[in-house]
Amino acid sequence: MTKLRSLAPWAIAVLASLGGCSGEKARAQEGAPQAAEPTEAPATGIAVATRKGPAAPAPAPAQDLPKPKPIEPFVEKAIGWLVDAQHEDGGWGAGSHASQQQRDARKVKTDPATTAFSALALMRVGNTPVKGVHKEAVLRATKYLLGVVAAASTEGPKITDLQGTQPQAKMGMFVDTSMTAQFLARVLTALPEKHELRARVDRALDKCLRKLEGSQQKDGSWQGGGSWAPVLQSSLNCTAFELAYAAGKQIDMEKLALARNYQQRNVDGDGRARADKAAGVELYALASGSRGMAGQSRAADEIVARGKLEGKLSEDADVSQETLQDLGVDAPKAAELAVAYRKVRTSLARFDSEEVLKGFGSNGGEEYLSYMMNSEALVIVGGEEWDKWRDKMHARLKKVQTKDGSWTGHHCITSPVFCTAAVIQCLTADYDAPILLAISAKDEAGATKQK
Numbered sequence: 001m002t003k004l005r006s007l008a009p010w011a012i013a014v015l016a017s018l019g020g021c022s023g024e025k026a027r028a029q030e031g032a033p034q035a036a037e038p039t040e041a042p043a044t045g046i047a048v049a050t051r052k053g054p055a056a057p058a059p060a061p062a063q064d065l066p067k068p069k070p071i072e073p074f075v076e077k078a079i080g081w082l083v084d085a086q087h088e089d090g091g092w093g094a095g096s097h098a099s100q101q102q103r104d105a106r107k108v109k110t111d112p113a114t115t116a117f118s119a120l121a122l123m124r125v126g127n128t129p130v131k132g133v134h135k136e137a138v139l140r141a142t143k144y145l146l147g148v149v150a151a152a153s154t155e156g157p158k159i160t161d162l163q164g165t166q167p168q169a170k171m172g173m174f175v176d177t178s179m180t181a182q183f184l185a186r187v188l189t190a191l192p193e194k195h196e197l198r199a200r201v202d203r204a205l206d207k208c209l210r211k212l213e214g215s216q217q218k219d220g221s222w223q224g225g226g227s228w229a230p231v232l233q234s235s236l237n238c239t240a241f242e243l244a245y246a247a248g249k250q251i252d253m254e255k256l257a258l259a260r261n262y263q264q265r266n267v268d269g270d271g272r273a274r275a276d277k278a279a280g281v282e283l284y285a286l287a288s289g290s291r292g293m294a295g296q297s298r299a300a301d302e303i304v305a306r307g308k309l310e311g312k313l314s315e316d317a318d319v320s321q322e323t324l325q326d327l328g329v330d331a332p333k334a335a336e337l338a339v340a341y342r343k344v345r346t347s348l349a350r351f352d353s354e355e356v357l358k359g360f361g362s363n364g365g366e367e368y369l370s371y372m373m374n375s376e377a378l379v380i381v382g383g384e385e386w387d388k389w390r391d392k393m394h395a396r397l398k399k400v401q402t403k404d405g406s407w408t409g410h411h412c413i414t415s416p417v418f419c420t421a422a423v424i425q426c427l428t429a430d431y432d433a434p435i436l437l438a439i440s441a442k443d444e445a446g447a448t449k450q451k
Helices: 009-017 073-084 114-124 136-149 166-171 175-190 198-215 231-248 254-267 283-309 319-326 329-354 365-381 384-400 415-428 429-448
Strands: none
Touching: 009 429, 073 114, 114 136, 114 166, 114 175, 136 175, 136 415, 166 175, 166 329, 175 198, 175 231, 175 319, 198 231, 198 329, 231 254, 231 283, 231 365, 231 415, 231 429, 254 283, 254 329, 283 319, 283 329, 283 365, 283 429, 319 329, 319 365, 329 429, 365 384, 365 415, 365 429, 384 415, 384 429, 415 429
16 A cells, blocks of 8 residues: 655644644645636634644645646536536435435435535535635535524434435434534635634534534444444544544544544454445445544554654654554554554455445445545545546446436435535545545644653
């Protein structure tokens, strides 16, 4: 997998910024999406004190991030299709589990999970509520979700009384809360300090986070509701915590650790994943595990690389618990990071197997979501494997795109809206490198803060 790197200048700047987070904007990335106006990469630090964790980092300088490749025309077509599928109320819908045959995006009821997921796809390619070609679509989605969260009871884990949607039936009853939390965390970093929606977004995100914290099981997972593959819901909730953490929000760091440890336990030392909570499909569990461990894996890599750069380690030193402890990381954290480093590399290698990639046997929303999770994991871990995966996915998914520009599922989550949003994010994960790498930078900072 990836070779050890010397610590990037942006990570050194992040470590130096702890103790007070920076609101400075990241410089605009080169190779901006063709489907959007040139925009600044969203800042990943917000001046909010964190609970049980270090302050939010400054954003990564653009020149030290992976340079995104131009968005290809077939992906631009998909982005346009997704925007056209938005309802007048600002939402998108996946439809009900009981009516999987309904593929008309305008004839289904809108739901929070699909709305948040679709809006996240638009944000990934350069749109926010205030910038980008499709800023109005993102703004309308923001207002839709703020209304949903405001109307939800403060009690319980859910933000909607809507039941039986495809995402809920296949991933879990808390998926609306987790998807919405992810979107709100992204929006919070993109809104100017004095924007009229900033305070509402902040409050709504807090409400979602408290619901997720309160519904987590003792083993670190989120179960319940009779879902088909709850490991995916657990992974999405873990990512919601990470994005909120990167945005400087108050989260319970013990809850985040539990969520990550759950994903880590689902992957063995050979990179094979337990599929008992993944409908028997290894792809879902493997992608969930890889995504959940990626930030810790890169943090371990960077700590050891910095040790070499500073002359504290020999050039042939490996990433291990012992090496990390030699660099001042306490034993429990060193063990956690070392296991993540080892497992994430073996699990990512498994994605070369067609047996793994075929998932359930045909493409459904769960397959597309799993591909997206693996894309994010590869961007976080770094190295040439992302480029190889990106090219592979572009070739694979272009072949199955429908003539109108969307993708549709052939089992379980059949919704073209959900599937298209997942594919867009899968193929453009490098555009979100600033915030994805901020997650691993905070892991590194947290591991070395006692030094």
